[in-house]
Amino acid sequence: MQFTVADTFMIGVFKQRDLLAGHSGLGRPIQSVTVVDAPDAWQWIRGGEFVMTTAFCFKENEALLERLISHLASRGAAALGIKTERFIGSLSPKVLSLADGLGFPIISVSSERAWIDIICPIMKELFAREFGRSPDSERVYRTLTDAVVNGGGIKELSEALYSILLQPVLITDASSLIQSAFPEDLLKDAEQEFVQRLLMPRENEKACVINETPWTERFENEKESRVIVSIPGKGGPAGYWIILETRRKLDSADMSILSHACNVATLLLRQEKSARDMARRFKDDFIVHLLNGEIETRAALRRAKDFSWHLGDTLAVCLFQVDVLDEVLDKILCHMSRLLPAGTPLGIDAAGRIAAVVTCNGGPSGSSQSCQTNGLVCTTDELPSTFKTRSEALCTTVTRSVAEKFKIRISAGIGRPYRDILSIPRSYREAERALTLGSRIAAKRTLLPSVTHYVDLGIYRFFNTDNxxxxxxxxxxxxxxxxxxxxxxxxxxxxxxxxxxxxxxxxxxxxxxxxxxxxxxxxxxxxxxxxxxxxxxxxxxxxxxxxxxxxxxxx
CATH class of the missing domain: 1.10.10.2840 (PucR C-terminal helix-turn-helix domain)
Structure with a gap:
């Protein structure tokens, strides 16, 4: 029996007063739940989705919201839930009239309700109607939802799915970077290249489409098979479930379980990305203030500690130029953080370049005491020259690794080291000049993007082409x-x-x-x-x- 929009009121997910428009469409069937925050999200609707949004991207453009409603209705979406109190306030009579004319329900969602509070009861009802109200269906539902409701994330959801299917499970993001895998020893083989090979059929394998919503394929040959499920996201897949069919082939009931797991995974991936974006914004704001000298020493040390970063006595700025989309930039930052010494402040400057503040803690001035530049060892007597050599070697390693891994062009500029936090802006300006001039010189000579230290600019340090x-x-x-x-x-x-x-x-x-x-x-x-x-x-x-x-x- 179909689960409809009207049924969400019957089981208490919503109250009758929450229905704003589209009363004649209450019989629309619900097959899944999804959250969207892009004006063109209708392109990825396949039918039967209960769509939810904060309407942030529509707050200043009602025409985009009208367009979304029209496309959702024509593509067979079940209804639209909007957190009207969050960003847009009340909907205009024009929007409500449009929904009424299309017979497309619009439901008001309290801004205080978490999406998961709506997803869970709808999932439970869909499970019950598909598998019957048996102890087994209750167990499957609780295993999946408890992993999330009790504060879990992608890892816990993967473990829950593994406990239900009893087959090896991997989940990746859109770039095939592994987010989690069970059993855990599967991670030993789960390198990115390994996963990328799993996501495409090999020469001796045949591909078969199992479901279109969510998009599900099976790749198999005489010896082995696996199922790939596309997790819906903004502008394309948010990631992929990979199920290795080592014991048996998944049946229709398993596919339904995967479909529900996809709904939860979509939300979790979105939440985790939002959390990463928020953390990155805080870090980038701190980096910008640090590079511009807009923060005093004590506050800088305190905030750096909050991010588990280290700011020592002697500091220099390394600046990297890459031309990539934000999604790739996040992965580059993650990769670079593993290559740079632990505790190195790393973020995006106001011009969109990657900035690293490298530390060297030396002994008293004039002593020959050894010091550690977060992995770059030198003595204070030879600090400038030794730091130059070793920072160039470090930046060369970083740029080569990033270029090879992400197949992009990257160049770097390095400023001179200075002995206090308030001098960071000076090193930053030098790194910026070294990066700009070094890249231009390399480009004119048809060389690969280079690593340039400010000292090596020589006479170029005196040139100001804007003069x-x-x-x-x-x-x-x-x-x-x-x-x-x-x-x-x-x-x-x-x-x-x-x-x-x-x-x-x-x-x-x-x-x-x-x-x-x-x-x-x-x-x-x-x-x-x-x-x-x-x-x-x-x-x-x-x-x-x-x-x-x-x-x-x-x-």
Whole structure:
């Protein structure tokens, strides 16, 4: 017998006064429960869902809410539950009239009620109607819901599902990163590459679609089989259940259990992501205040301790540039936290870059006491040089590992170490300059993104390409050579740069460029004619060398 929207009032999930509109649609059947918070969430509705929302994304755009209601009704959703008190207040007559016309129930949900308080009784009733009101169905229901209601999370839900199915169970997020696995010894083999292989059929396996809501497939060959269940989420799967059928093949009753487990998993994954996002926001806010010098020393030490971070006597900033979506950025931060020394403050700066504040606790000034830079060992007498070497090695390890694991481009800039928290902004500005200039130089030379220490910028530390005088100097000395190269398909700039690299030796320059020394002389005479500078004059030669240095920095 179908479970309908009207039945939710009969079993006490809602009261009659909660029904705001769509009375004629109370007979719509409910097959599952889902929570949405995206204006285009209707795209992933397959039919029969009791949809719930805080309506946060609709609070300033009623047209989006009307569009959502229309699409939910046309796609066969059962009803829409809205926490009207939370963000939007009362619904307008226009919205209520639309729902009435579509026969699509809209139910008001108290902002004080947790989603799980609505999901659990609906799940229980669906279980009872599908499996009968037997001790077994009650046991299955309680095993799944108690794992969550009693404060559990994904791990507890996985363990509960394993205890019901008696088959190895894995759950991953959308990027196939493992969230939990049972039995626990399964984790030994559950590396990301292993899981990714499980999510796709192998060459000798056939794939069979078992259910469309939630999307469920079985991959099997003569020796083994497994079931993959897509956990619905915002904009696509929130993750996957993987059931290894080591004892028997799952039957229709098992599939129904998996369907209900998916509903709970969707909510849990959403809650855990919200908790991670909130924690990251707090950390990022602290990082921004720290980098900008907007927090005094005692408060900084106290807040760092709250995050289990360490701020020592000597500090330097390492800044990383990656161009990825937020979902991937979370995983990169997690990966980097394992590569960096324990207790290293790590977060996102105001420009969206990853910032790490590396600590080195030294002894008294002038002593040769050993110190530990959260894994970088040096003595206070040799701190600047040793820290530079070891921080470069650390950042190189981090960038290479991130680049290989996530298949992205990443570069890093490192500031000099300073001996108090209030100097962090100075190291941050240096790291920012090292990152920006180092990346530009690497890009112009068609190199992979680099790790650049501020000290290694050399003369580049004095360049400010936003300065008008700097731009005018470039336009006077270098731009004429660039235009000549473009107009005449010549090679004056590379010839001049090679000439300086060869210590102004005509013969060596010709050898490196595979041209005659007289050709080198002719090209350099052309440079002198265009610029009005004399290469044999030390002052003019310096101007040309500085101009060449500026080329990677000027667009």
């Amino acid at each position: 008008m005088e700097c731009k005018e100097f470039f336009n006077e000395v270098v731009s004429p050579l660039i235009r000549y190269n473009q107009d005449h398909k010549s090679d004056l700039i590379s010839t001049l740069a090679t000439f300086f690299d060869c210590e102004c030796n005509f013969r060596e320059t010709g050898r490196r460029l595979f041209i005659h020394p007289n050709t080198v002389r002719y090209r350099l005479k052309t440079v002198e004619r265009i610029t009005g500078l004399t290469i044999s004059n030390p002052e003019d030669r310096l101007l040309l060398q500085v101009g060449l240095k500026m080329i990677p920095l000027i667009d």
